[in-house]
Amino acid sequence: MNKATDNNLMEQVRDGNVEKLAILFERYHVMLYNFFLRLTSNRSISEDLVQDVFIRILKYRSTYRGQDKFIIWLYRIARNTHVDYLRKRKDELSLGEQWDEVPCQEPTPPEKVEQEQEIVRLSKALAKLPLKKREVIILCRFQNLKYKEIAELLGCQIGTVKALIHRSIKELGKAYFELSGGIAS
Amino acid sequence: MKCNQIKKGFSDFLTGEIDKTTRKEIEEHVTACGSCRDELESLSAIWTKLGVLPEEQPSESVRTRFYTALEKYKQSLEKEKAGPNLGKLLDGWIERWAPRRPVFQFSLVLMLLVVGLAAGYFLRAGLQEGGEIARLRQEVHQVRQIAEVSLLRQESLNERLRGIDVTSRVEQSDEGTLEALLRFVSSDADINTRLAAIDALQLLPDYPLVQQEFVQSISEQTSPLVEIALTLTHHIKNL
Structure with a gap:
């Protein structure tokens, strides 16, 4: 069966067949949720942001141009949604302080404690990075975007993306090292 | 090859977006250069560690909220198609009746301002301030x-x-x-x-x-x- 491409579906949404957005939602909402979760370290905020992204797609559907790759357009909206959220909530709890507060549903087995501590440390280290550096790491490491796609999304050269990724990983390593109490791994 | 040039390829090495020749060059260089080897090892360590961050599933409410919003949006589109839009009617009316020449537009604004001020003055007198x-x-x-x-x-x-x-x-x-x-x-x-x-x-x-x-x-x-x-x-x- 021929699977409709993202671009084709989005063009249909743009032209008034808004039901087709449901297919794009099913394809991308989990991926977007994880993108926001790694940026904010907060589950309920990430869910709200996913909702906001799809509302914005409906609102701005007429601005979609077929020549744009859908995924790039989607991430552009996602980044704007996140920046608007940061502006709106800048006085609230700072990023990186919330992983510890996630309630444990069940008692944690001892072997998992260390892994959970590692997750908290890495999330905190990520949160310490400036937004742009955090974004490139997430886009490249978790969202599997290619250099070319990241460059298009950020509006810069591929070489700039490579250099940014290099600096970001270096800075992440330094932050992680500090959070581990200076114990090299 | 110099260290600076080799380091430029480190991110390619980690992400896998690298051709075989460059990979071989980097591998050969780090075997001989301790400083570059240390840097690549520490970058690789943190890059690998990131894999521990889990991929999660959002709660079911995300799906419910999306479909509710989509349904509402579809209904508003249908309503828009079915009946004349008040905003558009008003725009059409203004376009038809508003004066074209700037001098008349300015006079109209001035007249409305005077009427507004006069109405405000008379209404104020009739109101109990407290x-x-x-x-x-x-x-x-x-x-x-x-x-x-x-x-x-x-x-x-x-x-x-x-x-x-x-x-x-x-x-x-x-x-x-x-x-x-x-x-x-x-x-x-x-x-x-x-x-x-x-x-x-x-x-x-x-x-x-x-x-x-x-x-x-x-x-x-x-x-x-x-x-x-x-x-x-x-x-x-x-x-």
Whole structure:
């Protein structure tokens, strides 16, 4: 069966067949949720942001141009949604302080404690990075975007993306090292 | 090859977006150069460590909220197609009747300004100043109450918590707000929302309904934290 491409579906949404957005939602909402979760370290905020992204797609559907790759357009909206959220909530709890507060549903087995501590440390280290550096790491490491796609999304050269990724990983390593109490791994 | 040039390829090495020749060059270089080897090892270590961050599934409410929003949007589109839009009608009317030449446009604006000022002057004389302020206060209070009830009905946990926060700042809450807060205490899925609602109710004046609902709710709670908060609030109110 021929699977409709993202671009084709989005063009249909743009032209008034808004039901087709449901297919794009099913394809991308989990991926977007994880993108926001790694940026904010907060589950309920990430869910709200996913909702906001799809509302914005409906609102701005007429601005979609077929020549744009859908995924790039989607991430552009996602980044704007996140920046608007940061502006709106800048006085609230700072990023990186919330992983510890996630309630444990069940008692944690001892072997998992260390892994959970590692997750908290890495999330905190990520949160310490400036937004742009955090974004490139997430886009490249978790969202599997290619250099070319990241460059298009950020509006810069591929070489700039490579250099940014290099600096970001270096800075992440330094932050992680500090959070581990200076114990090299 | 110099170290600086080799380091430029480190991110390619980690992400895998690299051709075989460059990979071989880097591997050969780091075998001989200790400084580059250390840097690549430390970058690789943190890059690999990132794999520990889990991919999670959002709660089912994300899907529910999306489909509700999509349905609403479709309905609004259908409505738009079915009936004439008031905004468009108004635009058409203005376009038809508004003067084209700037000098006439300016005269019209000036005339409207004079009419507005005159109307304001005569109306002001007819109003009791004190009464007007009281009426405005009442209106502001009503708007705040509408805002708080609207926030309390939100599906988003964050918006509900904001709603509860707004509620605790309003001096007098109406029945709708009280009911919404009590509903949160008795049935909201999230413990934080239940606790926040109890805090907000504690700040309100004594309502017999609240006391009754608290007593009834204590036995129905599944969370010990909420039970303790309810019991404490109930005792404080009875002191």
